[in-house]
Amino acid sequence: MIEDGSDKGSKRYVDHPAPSVFIFSILLISFLACIFGAALAIYVAHALPVWIAFSFVGIMIMAAGICGFFLWPMYTTYYTIEPDGIGVRYGPWKKTYYWVEFERAYLNLGIFSARIGWPSVTPCVRMTDAVVFKRKKGWGLYLTPNDPREFLKRVSIFARDLTREAIF
Numbered sequence: 001m002i003e004d005g006s007d008k009g010s011k012r013y014v015d016h017p018a019p020s021v022f023i024f025s026i027l028l029i030s031f032l033a034c035i036f037g038a039a040l041a042i043y044v045a046h047a048l049p050v051w052i053a054f055s056f057v058g059i060m061i062m063a064a065g066i067c068g069f070f071l072w073p074m075y076t077t078y079y080t081i082e083p084d085g086i087g088v089r090y091g092p093w094k095k096t097y098y099w100v101e102f103e104r105a106y107l108n109l110g111i112f113s114a115r116i117g118w119p120s121v122t123p124c125v126r127m128t129d130a131v132v133f134k135r136k137k138g139w140g141l142y143l144t145p146n147d148p149r150e151f152l153k154r155v156s157i158f159a160r161d162l163t164r165e166a167i168f
Helices: 021-047 050-074 148-158
Strands: 002-007 009-016 076-082 085-090 095-099 103-112 128-135 142-143
Touching: 050 142, 076 148, 085 142, 103 148, 128 148
Parallel strands: none
Antiparallel strands: 002 009, 009 076, 076 085, 085 095, 103 128, 128 142
16 A cells, blocks of 8 residues: 655555465466476377377466466556546556546445456455445446555545445
């Protein structure tokens, strides 16, 4: 969390959520399984036609690449609270959500995995304790900052109307 006064005298609040140890362990085990599968394919290559061995290795390399592509956004996610809205940097994607787009913000404590995907926008790295921004039009925005209560308090500095019903 960084407070920065470089924006013409206004304060910004930056939060970099880190993935949990559980998620990191699952992704690491998946990556190691891909490497093991590629090594096994190379080992049994002498008993198989060459094109089958190379296709196994190709599939394992693609699986490792996909795993790496999903790790990249998880470790380069930043939420920036500014006077005009929330900036979300999630891997290669950057988007600013302006305060006027939302009708309210609240805490969603506990697991919310049923909300991930199609019915929402979820640039988050955890499956618990989200700050939900209900939009006037479209899907909600789910964020999982390091400290959701502190994050919501910071939001209330710039958008008091959104957090008037929130419980800190």
